[in-house]
Amino acid sequence: MNIALIGYGKMGKEIEAIAIKRGHSVVLKIDKDNSETITMANLKKADVAIEFSTPHTVLENIERCFDANLPIVVGTTGWYDYFDKIKKDCDQKQGSLFHATNFSLGVNLFFKVNTYLAALMDKYDDYEVSMEEIHHIHKLDKPSGTAITLANQAIDKIKRKKKWSIDSKDSETLFINDLREGEVPGTHIMKYHSAIDDIEIMHKAHNRKGFALGAVIAAEFLNGKKGIYTMNDII
Structure with missing residues (x-):
């Protein structure tokens, strides 16, 4: 898979290492210093996005991925008050969303x-x-x-x-x-x-590896699917 990482801090780097080890490619890395590169054209280069950003940017990132028809795995928390709207938009745009408060x-x-x-x-x-x-x-x-x-x-x-x-x-x-x-x-x-x-x-948790591995497994699971999924669908 070609993966877009939205949020390239410590967690993003851990996800990148595990994704590459599992045979995937990271084709886009977004952080606060290059946020202007999260364009429709760039998102369409990926098969799936993994989002670990901030509660202030996550909703916009989800909507951008829906618009780009890009499945998105969301590990950011602090946005669930808006879940009903995101669910409605996911249904209307035939999007793909995997969300979890913890991927471990x-x-x-x-x-x-x-x-x-x-x-x-x-x-x-x-x-x-x-x-x-x-x-x-x-x-x-x-x-x-x-x-x-x-x-x-x-x-x-x-x-x-x-x-x-x-x-x-x-x-x-x-x-x-x-x-x-x-x-x-x-x-x-x-x-x-x-x-x-x-x-x-x-x-x-002893480190971030369990969270990162779970996020990559979720991306593998979500690829090619439509709708909303959680860790319960994997476990």
């Missing part, structure tokens, strides 16, 4: 464990559920997209929780303690605390 196989298995544990804990009111997420200081969105997914999974199963927040700690709110430290790739901890004991599950 380990994280997506962690999602399954989180859902199962939350369902078990629903009937045990003595346990207070909360979350801690830790990422590098360069991450722009707070909390992380992965943290939001984990929180929503828990809220869906635990009836006493109605929403999540990074500020409020009332009884109906799942509190997310979001920390930004050094170059941490990503750590997420779901915590169940009672006066008697604690139960915790954790996913800790």
Whole structure:
């Protein structure tokens, strides 16, 4: 495949290395210093785009790929409030979109464990559920997209929780303690605390390779398809 990388920071470079190792070519690299090169003509040189940019530019990048009839894999988070519009545009333009809050196989298995544990804990009111997420200081969105997914999974199963927040700690709110430290790739901890004991599950990324590999696998999966897909379609 010929791949367009939209976002060529640390993650983009990791994706490039894995893509080349798997036999693909990177024909376009877009970052903040050459954003004017994301043209229709350049996008049409690629078979698929992989997008890891910023919450401020991702929506425009998705729409450009739809207009160019270019399948796009989106790893940027912080845009899901606009998902309904993107879904509508994808349908109208017969586009191709693969989105995930996290492309790591380990994280997506962690999602399954989180859902199962939350369902078990629903009937045990003595346990207070909360979350801690830790990422590098360069991450722009707070909390992380992965943290939001984990929180929503828990809220869906635990009836006493109605929403999540990074500020409020009332009884109906799942509190997310979001920390930004050094170059941490990503750590997420779901915590169940009672006066008697604690139960915790954790996913800790050691590097970005798991995210990058998952994004390339998603691009391979999406190539030639129409519609909207997630990691559930692979796992």
